Amino acid sequence: xxxxxxxxxxxxxxxxxxxxxxxxxxxxxxxxxxxxxxxxxxxxxxxxxxxxxxxxxxxxxxxxxxxxxxxxxxxxxxxxxxxxxxxxxxxxxxxxxxxxxxxxxxxxxxxxxxxxxxxxxxxxxxxxxxxxxxxxxxxxxxxxxxxxxxxxxxxxxxxxxxxxxxxxxxxxxxxxxxxxxxxxxxxxxxxxxxxxxxxxxxxxxxxxxxxxxxxxxxxxxxxxxxxxxxxxxxxxxxxxxxxxxxxxxxxxxxxxxxxxxxxxxxxxxxxxxxxxxxxxxxxxxxxxxxxxxxxxxxxxxxxxxxxxxxxxxxxxxxxxxxxxxxxxxxxxxxxxxxxxxxxxxxxxxxxxxxxxxxxxxxxxxxxxxxxxxxxxxxxxxxxxxxxxxxxxxxxxxxxxxxxxxxxxxxxxxx
Numbered sequence: 001x002x003x004x005x006x007x008x009x010x011x012x013x014x015x016x017x018x019x020x021x022x023x024x025x026x027x028x029x030x031x032x033x034x035x036x037x038x039x040x041x042x043x044x045x046x047x048x049x050x051x052x053x054x055x056x057x058x059x060x061x062x063x064x065x066x067x068x069x070x071x072x073x074x075x076x077x078x079x080x081x082x083x084x085x086x087x088x089x090x091x092x093x094x095x096x097x098x099x100x101x102x103x104x105x106x107x108x109x110x111x112x113x114x115x116x117x118x119x120x121x122x123x124x125x126x127x128x129x130x131x132x133x134x135x136x137x138x139x140x141x142x143x144x145x146x147x148x149x150x151x152x153x154x155x156x157x158x159x160x161x162x163x164x165x166x167x168x169x170x171x172x173x174x175x176x177x178x179x180x181x182x183x184x185x186x187x188x189x190x191x192x193x194x195x196x197x198x199x200x201x202x203x204x205x206x207x208x209x210x211x212x213x214x215x216x217x218x219x220x221x222x223x224x225x226x227x228x229x230x231x232x233x234x235x236x237x238x239x240x241x242x243x244x245x246x247x248x249x250x251x252x253x254x255x256x257x258x259x260x261x262x263x264x265x266x267x268x269x270x271x272x273x274x275x276x277x278x279x280x281x282x283x284x285x286x287x288x289x290x291x292x293x294x295x296x297x298x299x300x301x302x303x304x305x306x307x308x309x310x311x312x313x314x315x316x317x318x319x320x321x322x323x324x325x326x327x328x329x330x331x332x333x334x335x336x337x338x339x340x341x342x343x344x345x346x347x348x349x350x351x352x353x354x355x356x357x358x359x360x361x362x363x364x365x366x367x368x369x370x371x372x373x374x375x376x377x378x379x380x381x382x383x384x385x386x387x388x389x390x391x392x393x394x395x396x397x398x399x400x401x402x403x404x405x406x407x408x409x410x411x412x413x414x
Contacts (some may be wrong), residue, residue: 001387008383015353015379022350023388025315031342032086032127032178032321035093037335038073039064040327043092043134045103058328062410067095069413071117076405077335082392083343084124086175088321089114091162092131103135104157108168115172125175127321130155130162132183144204145185145197145236152204155183159208163218170217178281178319180254181205182223186231197236202245209249219319221252221281225259225292247276256283256323257301258292267304274312283323284342293324296338298345306345311354315346330410332402340398347385352376 009019036043040056044067064070070093078085091103094110101110118126132143132155139148143155159181166179185197209220224239239260246253253273257266266282273280284305286294296302309318322342326334360369389396 002383002390004380004383005387008380008387011380012351012384015376016356017351017353019351019384019387022347023384023391025350026343026347026388027083027392029315029346030084030086030124030320031339032088032125032319033074033078033081033335033339034088034322034324035070035074036090037325037338038070038077038331040331041090041134041325043090043131044070045092045094045096045131056325056327058326060328060330062331062406062413063327064331065413067113072409073332074117074335075121076402077332078121078123080332080336080394080398080401081339081343082389082394085121085339086125086127086321087114087118087121087123088127088129088323090129090131091158091165092134102154103131103137104154104161106158106161106165108165111165111169115169118173123173125173125177126169127178127180127319128162128166128169129180129182130159132158132181138184141187141230142185142197142236143183145183145201147196147200152200156204156207159204160211163208163211163213163220166218167213170214176217176219178219178221178252178321180221180223180281180283180321181208182225182254183237184228184231185236186228187234188230189233191234194234198238198241201236201241205245205249209251219252219279219281221254221319222246223254223256223259223281223283225256226261227290243273252279252281252319253277254281254283256285256292257305258283258285258287258294258323260287262287262289265301265304267301267308270305270308270314270318271312274314274317279317279319280314281319281321283321284338285322285324293326295324295326295329295334296322296341298341302341302345303348306342306349307352307354310346310349311352311358330402330406332405333399336398336402343388344385347388348381351379351381351384 012019064073094106095113137154139151146152166177170177222242224237224242225235243253255266286296288294
């Protein structure tokens, strides 16, 4: 225990905060880290060029090109991340080993190598996502809302298969799997009919959820978006549609903080949903104007998201997952920077006496509330973070290790 941490511990104690308890709790909060940062969302199933409103920009060398390279990069990146980690997979990362099988017929065994890998790393679980983009069966930009019944049924069967895969992942890892449904469906220009595509989406979701599965093992979520590339005027899976559908069908609503208007904050949506849902899922990213998938940084909205999770005693109710991809910088650095930023935000929130602040608000003492909130901003948070890293066997400097890995491993990938 460093002298600077001892001083910080005393200073926080004066505010009624136990830094030891905060560190212990932070270590147990799982963060689901997405696999797709490592290969620019290309996937391993050969589905086709990246499409469906998703783009990565940049050509930084060293992209993982196969399962072995992706595993090696994940293992290295995870070794530099503190805390409890889960792995978040897309269905497009199926290990097919030359088998001719399409996404509507994927089976649990196609993900057994990932389970083996996750167990080797000692991860807390695996989360899963149907992949309804970068595939020939995305017709006219539509999947579950397609008027082409062959297309619609293909993606319904894909999602059903993914539920079975998710159940298998939960059984193998011993913790529930969150399975998140996101579709790219929408229109570039003003549509003539906004209702019918949503009715088709509703029909598809009803058919998917009709499959028998153990709800204690598989947490199905739906993820909205305000717009996407190529679907600027209309998105079938809107926030209003999914929140109503999730509430009516007892599934989870996933909030991606890059999928709303820039002045619409997910930190405000979390407590609104906690009033009605047992579970709320998050995809944490960083929106910049119209782009939603920049590397997560330790900034104001991330801090507010973490505060809402902590102050509402919702660390087990809010399922935290990361979702960003940047091909313009070292991909391992992107992974580690974003995961550590999420951990920093949670620790910052854990080092606040929320009961005291809530009482000030209840008593309408807004003057003291403002002053106290400002005081927390300059308490020695950094000293507690450093202590946490040291107890995890890590250092603040991870770039040196990543540069070494880059010069030894990544530079050989041409």
